[in-house]
Structures are given as C-alpha cells and as structure tokens.
Amino acid sequence: MASLTQAPATTPSGVTVAGSTAHSDGSHNDGAHTDGGFVPVQTRSERPRSYDPADFGAPTGREVNFTHTPVARLAPLFADAGADDDAAADAVGMALSGGQDVFQGTLAIGQSPRGDVFTPEDVIAAAAWTHTPSALHVRIPESVELTAPVEIDVTAPAAVAHSHIVIEAAPNSRGTVLLRHRGDALLAQNVEIIVRDGAHLTVVTVQEWADGAVHAASHQARVDRDAHLRHIVVSLGGAVVRLNPSIELAGAGSDAEIYGLSFADAGQHLESQVYLHHKGAQTRGNVLYKSALQGAGARTVWVGDVLIGPDATGTDSYEANRNLVLTEGARADSIPNLEIETGDIRGAGHASATGRFDDEQLFYLQARGIPEEEARRLVVRGFLAEIVQKLGIPSLEEELSAAIEAELTPAAAA
Incomplete structure (x- = not known):
C-alpha cells in the first residue's frame, strides 16, 4: 500500500522548487510542518496515494486538490460505506456497442491489468477501487484497427455508486472509446487507460447528466513507447462534475493530446485537474481546455500540472486553458503549474486566459x-x-x- 508523503510547495510563479517547501516570503524548509502547523501537499507528483480510503479521510476543503471543490456537495462520495459492494456495482449500468473486434471482460481486484496503471490519489478514487469488485475491461487486440468507435453508455442511480473501467489498447492497435454518462447519479468512477507500444487510442468522455447529478472521476493513463493517446473531456450536464485526468508519457517517443470542453450554467460546478507527467525521452504533450460560463453561481475549475522528469530529455510540452465568461455571477478558476527536472528539453510552456466577449x-x-x-x-x-x-x-x-x-x-x- 502506498505511503502518504509530503510534497514541496509550488511558488506563485507556477514553477516548483524541488526538495524544499517554498513560502511567500521566499524562505524554505524541508519538513512537513512549519511553525508547528501543517504544510499541505502542493505538487501533484508527490500527492498521497493509497488503495485504502481510510488513509485519506474525508476532505475538508483545505487540501490542495480540494481547495476549489464544493466538498459539501461531494460529501456523499467521501464515505467509505461498504454497504453492499456487489449491489452498488450492479447499480451502475454500462452498455457497450460497436467495436466487434474488441474484447470485453471483467477484472477482479488484484487481477492484471487492473491496477497496472491506477493508484488512487484521493478518498473518492480509493472508495471506487475498493467497492468495485468487478471492473469492466475493454481491450483492442494487437494490430487491430477499429473502423467505428466503441461506445460505453454509463448510467447510475441517485444513490452512491462506484465503478472502475480498464481500457487497454494492445501494441500497434488503433481505435476510439466513447464514454457517455446520462441520468441521475452519485457516482465515484475510476477509468484506467493503458496504451501499449505503437498503439493509437482516443478516449472521449461526455457528461450529459441530469441537473442534480454528482460525478467524481479519476482517469489515469500510461502511454508506452511510440504510442499516442488523445483524451477528451466534454462536460455539459450535472450539478457537480469533477473529472481529473492523469497521464504518464512513460515510453520514449510517446505523445498525448489532452483536450477539454465545458459549459457551466447557473449553479453548476464543472472541474478538471489535469496531470501530464513526461517520463520517457522525446515525449510530446499538448493540453488545451476551454470553458464557457453563464448564470449566477456558474463555476469552472481547471488546474493543469505538468511534470517533466529527469529522464524526459527532448520533451516538448505545452498546456493552455481559455475561459469565456458570458454573464455576471459566473466564475472561472484557472491554475497552470509546471515542474521541470531536466534542462535538456525542446520546449515547455503554459498559458491561461479568462475574459468576456x-x-x-x-x-x-x-x-x-x-x-x-x-x-x-x-x-x-x-x-x-x-x-x-x-x-x-x-x-x-x-x-x-x-x-x-x-x-x-x-x-x-x-
């Protein structure tokens, strides 16, 4: 089980000072506490990870990954209420269509490739892991090129439910998987994505929930050598939708396109916290999220973290977030962060803009x-x-x- 660790803090400029905790006055310390107080985890790379919900506890809103989240509205998903796990899993409907050549099966906890990529970063993901005894496994076989998307229609009840989906693209395969979410929901969801050597995979997730739905999802992906992932988030419906993609460019020559679109109406909270980890050499990443907001209380949150690791030589990375505020009373929060641990890169940058017409x-x-x-x-x-x-x-x-x-x-x- 992963241990809970402390991270260095991110400076106001968005560039991390590795190995120490940065303060607004420019001083640093190396401990988890300062002046007798707790220093919250700041950098995404050192965020606590565990499969056990008890290791996290219920968020209070002070944690860096919940600072901009309406924790009271997500509270039902914090409880590690292991009511009837099998009933909760069965309550989540997942209907597949298209992709005749695609393998479909289930994976128990501990059955590979479930868990090969995914390790929960918060209590919601840990609860979804624990309370989903059978994860859906969708696999595009080696060297197969799909001519049509695989569509997974996801429905969930208005009671707390959990799910875990594993999407695997075998070596040199090509295809698209579309996740569509409809109806009422109180859903904690994990999506594990594995893109093996030379594969090209597109994953699109569309949130078309009913007005009162609450949906918190963690997507974690690994992209292997010379492989490509296009990951797209579209959030339109739901009261609170928090969908956080974490993508590791593990193999040399791998690349990712990470896109997002949201349209928030009055009272809606639509959030994404994106993490792109350049781990292999000669990797490329492009992140672009856009949102439009209208109505009193409309809220979008985008946090973009990019880590260029010490072995990620020749990296080319860029992330951007653009927000269009259409009416008074709407609010967009946009926070880009960049960590660079090697000087041998082709380029890296980030941008953020929020404005009116x-x-x-x-x-x-x-x-x-x-x-x-x-x-x-x-x-x-x-x-x-x-x-x-x-x-x-x-x-x-x-x-x-x-x-x-x-x-x-x-x-x-x-």
Whole structure:
C-alpha cells in the first residue's frame, strides 16, 4: 500500500522548487510542518496515494486538490460505506456497442491489468477501487484497427455508486472509446487507460447528466513507447462534475493530446485537474481546455500540472486553458503549474486566459448586419468549436454543436 508523503510547495510563479517547501516570503524548509502547523501537499507528483480510503479521510476543503471543490456537495462520495459492494456495482449500468473486434471482460481486484496503471490519489478514487469488485475491461487486440468507435453508455442511480473501467489498447492497435454518462447519479468512477507500444487510442468522455447529478472521476493513463493517446473531456450536464485526468508519457517517443470542453450554467460546478507527467525521452504533450460560463453561481475549475522528469530529455510540452465568461455571477478558476527536472528539453510552456466577449469581434459581426445576440452566439460557438472538431466522431460533433446552441438559447432570450 502506498505511503502518504509530503510534497514541496509550488511558488506563485507556477514553477516548483524541488526538495524544499517554498513560502511567500521566499524562505524554505524541508519538513512537513512549519511553525508547528501543517504544510499541505502542493505538487501533484508527490500527492498521497493509497488503495485504502481510510488513509485519506474525508476532505475538508483545505487540501490542495480540494481547495476549489464544493466538498459539501461531494460529501456523499467521501464515505467509505461498504454497504453492499456487489449491489452498488450492479447499480451502475454500462452498455457497450460497436467495436466487434474488441474484447470485453471483467477484472477482479488484484487481477492484471487492473491496477497496472491506477493508484488512487484521493478518498473518492480509493472508495471506487475498493467497492468495485468487478471492473469492466475493454481491450483492442494487437494490430487491430477499429473502423467505428466503441461506445460505453454509463448510467447510475441517485444513490452512491462506484465503478472502475480498464481500457487497454494492445501494441500497434488503433481505435476510439466513447464514454457517455446520462441520468441521475452519485457516482465515484475510476477509468484506467493503458496504451501499449505503437498503439493509437482516443478516449472521449461526455457528461450529459441530469441537473442534480454528482460525478467524481479519476482517469489515469500510461502511454508506452511510440504510442499516442488523445483524451477528451466534454462536460455539459450535472450539478457537480469533477473529472481529473492523469497521464504518464512513460515510453520514449510517446505523445498525448489532452483536450477539454465545458459549459457551466447557473449553479453548476464543472472541474478538471489535469496531470501530464513526461517520463520517457522525446515525449510530446499538448493540453488545451476551454470553458464557457453563464448564470449566477456558474463555476469552472481547471488546474493543469505538468511534470517533466529527469529522464524526459527532448520533451516538448505545452498546456493552455481559455475561459469565456458570458454573464455576471459566473466564475472561472484557472491554475497552470509546471515542474521541470531536466534542462535538456525542446520546449515547455503554459498559458491561461479568462475574459468576456471580444468587443472587436462583436463590432465586426454587427457591422455586417448580424444582430448583437446572434453575434454573441457565433463568437461562443467559434470559441468552443476548436475542441468539438477534435473529437473525430462526426455524429457526436453534430450532437454537441446542437447542445451548445441549446445552452446559448436561454442567454440569447434573456
């Protein structure tokens, strides 16, 4: 079982001082406590990990990974209530379609490849691990190229439920797996992704939950030698959706494209904490998340952590987050962080921007006879289209474009 450790703190500039804890006054210390007080874990690479929910305890909101999270609304998922594990697992519906060449099975706790990549980073993921006796295993066989996406329709009850899914792309395989989430839910979910040598895998997760749903998910992936992962998060529905991808570029020459799109309405909280770990040499990573917000209490949170490890020579990495605030009362939090442990890299950077409409864009459209409200919708659609077009599933792209238009209609009518 993983031990709980302390991490060095991240400086205000977003660059970590390795091996010590940084304070706002510029001083450092090497211990877990300072002046008799607890120093919270800051860097993602040293975050506590354990399969046992009891090792974490219930978050209070002071922890660095829950600072921007509405812990009271997620509280039902903190309890390690091992009620009836089998009943809870059966309550999560997962219907597969497409991918005739794909292997489908189940994996018990301790049965490889379950756990080859995944180690829980918080109490929710640990509870999902413990209370999912049989994980769904979807495997694209070696050298198989899928002609259509594998779709997994996930439904969950309004009572606390847990699930664990293992998605494996065997060497030199190619394919797309689409996770769709609908209905009411109080769901703690783990998704374990293994992209073996030379494989190309796309994983798309779409959250279309009912208004009151609560969904917390941890996605952990490993990308092996010369393999490629495209990971896309689309969050539109649900009261609280917290989906945190963690991707390790383990093999030399591996690369990842990590994209996200969210549209938060009044009262919605949509959150992603992204971790990209460059571990192998000559690895490449590109992170781009975009969100639009409208209505009182609409909230998005994006935390982007990139670690370039000591052996990740020749790395090329970039992460960016863009947020478009459409109305008063909405709030977007955006926090990029970058750790670099080798000087031999091709490039690394991060960017973040949050703002309202570009007045010049609106003026340009209105000057050509387009009414103001229609011009606003065009700007938002164009802003989010960059992510929609990366899905690679034409029918889903059309569906999400229509959903975004429907989100914008009430604002236009207001």
